[in-house]
Amino acid sequence: MLFEPLISPFIEFAFMRRALVGCLALSLAAPPLGVFLVLRRLSLIGDALGHAILPGVALGATLGGLSLAAMSAGGLVAGLAIVLLAGLAARGTGLREDASLAGFYLVALALGVVIVSAGSPGVDLMDLLFGAVLGVDDGALLFIASVATLTLVSLALMWRPLVVETFDPGFLRHAGGGGVAWHLMFLALVVLTLVAAFHALGTLMAVGLMMLPATGARFWSATVGGQVVAAVMMAMVASVLGLVVSFHADVPSGPAIVLAAGALWVAGLLAGPRGSLLRQRISRPHLAG
Amino acid sequence: MRRAPSPITLANVTVAYDRQPAVHHVSGTFRPGSLTAIVGPNGAGKTTLVKAITGAARVDEGRIDRGGLAPSDIAYLPQQAVLDRSFPISCLDVVLMGHWRRVGLFRRIGPTLLREAEEALEAVGLGGFGDRPIATVSAGQFQRLLFARILLEDCPVVVLDEPFTAIDAKTTADLLGVVSRWHGEGRTVIAVLHDHDLVRAHFPNTLLVAREAIAWGSTPEVLTASNALRARQMAEAWAESAAVCARAA
Numbered sequence: 373m374l375f376e377p378l379i380s381p382f383i384e385f386a387f388m389r390r391a392l393v394g395c396l397a398l399s400l401a402a403p404p405l406g407v408f409l410v411l412r413r414l415s416l417i418g419d420a421l422g423h424a425i426l427p428g429v430a431l432g433a434t435l436g437g438l439s440l441a442a443m444s445a446g447g448l449v450a451g452l453a454i455v456l457l458a459g460l461a462a463r464g465t466g467l468r469e470d471a472s473l474a475g476f477y478l479v480a481l482a483l484g485v486v487i488v489s490a491g492s493p494g495v496d497l498m499d500l501l502f503g504a505v506l507g508v509d510d511g512a513l514l515f516i517a518s519v520a521t522l523t524l525v526s527l528a529l530m531w532r533p534l535v536v537e538t539f540d541p542g543f544l545r546h547a548g549g550g551g552v553a554w555h556l557m558f559l560a561l562v563v564l565t566l567v568a569a570f571h572a573l574g575t576l577m578a579v580g581l582m583m584l585p586a587t588g589a590r591f592w593s594a595t596v597g598g599q600v601v602a603a604v605m606m607a608m609v610a611s612v613l614g615l616v617v618s619f620h621a622d623v624p625s626g627p628a629i630v631l632a633a634g635a636l637w638v639a640g641l642l643a644g645p646r647g648s649l650l651r652q653r654i655s656r657p658h659l660a661g
Numbered sequence: 662m663r664r665a666p667s668p669i670t671l672a673n674v675t676v677a678y679d680r681q682p683a684v685h686h687v688s689g690t691f692r693p694g695s696l697t698a699i700v701g702p703n704g705a706g707k708t709t710l711v712k713a714i715t716g717a718a719r720v721d722e723g724r725i726d727r728g729g730l731a732p733s734d735i736a737y738l739p740q741q742a743v744l745d746r747s748f749p750i751s752c753l754d755v756v757l758m759g760h761w762r763r764v765g766l767f768r769r770i771g772p773t774l775l776r777e778a779e780e781a782l783e784a785v786g787l788g789g790f791g792d793r794p795i796a797t798v799s800a801g802q803f804q805r806l807l808f809a810r811i812l813l814e815d816c817p818v819v820v821l822d823e824p825f826t827a828i829d830a831k832t833t834a835d836l837l838g839v840v841s842r843w844h845g846e847g848r849t850v851i852a853v854l855h856d857h858d859l860v861r862a863h864f865p866n867t868l869l870v871a872r873e874a875i876a877w878g879s880t881p882e883v884l885t886a887s888n889a890l891r892a893r894q895m896a897e898a899w900a901e902s903a904a905v906c907a908r909a910a
Contacts, residue, residue, distance in 0.1 A: 411745075411748065411749075529766075530766075532766055532767075533766060535750070536758055536761070538748075539744065539745070539748050539750055539755075540744055540758070542717075542739060543758060543761075543810075544761070546715065546716075546717065546732070546733060546735075546737050547733055547758075547761045547762055547814070548731075548733035548761075548762065549761055549765070590749070593749065594749050594794045594796070595749050595750070595751070595794075596749050596750065598749070599749060
């Protein structure tokens with residue numbers, strides 16, 4: 373049967389099923405955040421935050437062993453602290469927020485590597501950076517699903533102000549709709565989702581599932597909602613494809629998923645229905661006006 | 662209109678950036694329902710002044726009395742808004758933002774509010790543009806869109822910062838029609854402008870600034886050659902190493 377290689381790994385092996393469910397849950401939560409990061413011109417912030425949570429995760433792992441709770445709590449605290457510090461430094465001094473964040477995350481990354489190398493020998497830096505999707509246990513799965521749920525519900529509740537604030541922050545602030553609070557709540561969701569994703573994909577690869585479908589989404593839709601749907605679908609397809617390829621070709625699953633997302637992004641860039649290279653090349657007769 | 666306009670009174674207002682005053686000891690009153698142009702050379706503090714009026718800039722000295730109105734009761738169109746015109750949003754959705762004060766976070770935008778938005782689009786000459794992505798409209802059409810949004814905001818005071826810069830004559834004429842409509846409805850309208858002929862033709866009152874208020878009153882009395890000369894001289898006399906201003910507060 374044609375689709376047999378696509379399905380059989382998930383039928384035969386429980387660890388593959390758990391990996392699939394975890395990645396699909398992340399595919400629901402991460403790409404919508406990525407779409408807003410792209411629209412807010414903060415595409416690289418996800419990357420910075422991915423690095424920023426490393427010292428917290430490493431410290432949690434060193435102090436609490438490789439326990440889910442200790443590593444998650446550490447990552448969350450570190451990520452939120454850096455978002456707040458960078459925001460405060462930027463607003464207090466006029467330093468641009470991306471520059472401020474770059475400074476903080478580089479320090480955090482170096483600190484994380486120092487902690488990992490000085491810490492217990494049981495902590496593997498490669499696992500922290502690139503994840504171990506095939507080792508996702510029930511506890512991690514529950515955590516990922518909870519975070520995905522919280523993220524989706526929060527996004528639904530703050531959708532209107534977030535869209536307006538992304539498009540015209542001055543208008544929202546002037547109309548009394550708030551400003552900085554939405555920005556910080558949004559970044560907190562990004563940190564939370566990255567912390568959940570790192571259990572499956574590692575701190576570095578988690579960003580791939582968030583940003584690649586989001587950057588590809590603009591080749592598929594002309595509305596924010598449409599781009600969110602497109603990004604979620606791409607992430608889900610990438611999750612399935614990546615896991616299957618990783619199973620059959622015996623390559624690490626995190627990078628395989630991100631590579632699959634990358635392939636979908638390139639496909640959209642080349643041939644998507646909106647503004648892709650192919651679309652611009654096809655010369656269709658202009659309309660009568 | 663949700664609230665009646667009240668006088669906006671500036672009492673000895675100074676706004677400084679890094680201690681350099683951009684607006685220096687300006688006093689006067691925008692009467693309720695008045696239509697006033699703010700003119701002056703580049704760097705004269707026009708934008709800073711309207712930012713102070715709308716609450717977007719902090720007043721260093723003196724005070725602004727908005728007669729009980731909150732800054733959010735003032736509709737404000739910033740200078741050549743630095744908006745991302747490739748943002749994936751439809752024209753209708755941009756105009757609907759004007760309902761923010763009524764619908765807030767969660768309230769439904771029902772048929773009445775939708776019809777108001779369609780009517781606002783019609784009023785600025787963009788009937789039928791609702792579903793189009795903003796990426797497909799021209800700079801002039803985008804400015805019409807922002808005017809439609811202000812129509813929905815329905816504020817007693819409207820402040821426009823250089824609304825007709827880089828806008829063609831037809832669009833300017835149409836948007837001036839919208840300004841007259843606001844004036845006719847009794848709203849207070851304040852607009853920063855450069856074109857003195859346009860000001861003479863359409864704005865009964867003028868405030869000429871060059872950091873300080875050079876003249877404030879009826880347009881023919883304000884826009885004289887001698888006033889313009891004084892404004893230019895004031896704007897050019899910008900001292901890098903000025904002493905601390907000793908004028909009494």
